[in-house]
Amino acid sequence: MWEEAEDLMAIRTMFEENAEQYRVYIEKLEESELDEMVDYANQSGGPFRTSVRDILSQVLLHGQYHRGQINRVLRIESAEPVQVDYITFSRL
DSSP states (O other): OGGGOOSHHHHHHHHHHHHHHHHHHHHHOOGGGGGOEEEEEOTTOOEEEEEHHHHHHHHHHHHHHHHHHHHHHHHHTTOOOOOOOHHHHHTO
16 A cells, blocks of 8 residues: 555555556446446445446546645645646646
8 A cells, every 4th residue: 555655666656557557447448337336335334336437537536636735735835836737738
């Protein structure tokens, strides 16, 4: 787990492996599979049922939330925040 990683290179490797696993999964995903329901328990053990489409949307949006938090900390520390707006990356 990333919490147990001892250095930034280990975290970067985990990030890259995770990104690759998502890429492989999404490339194989059929449009019809997006509406399939997934049964799971949250971290508190509560049962939920959510579509693949909504789970993937949550993954994308939740990451943006944390990027905003990091930029806020950078501003508090008088550091230059990084660009996190989607449009910036869509222009590449």
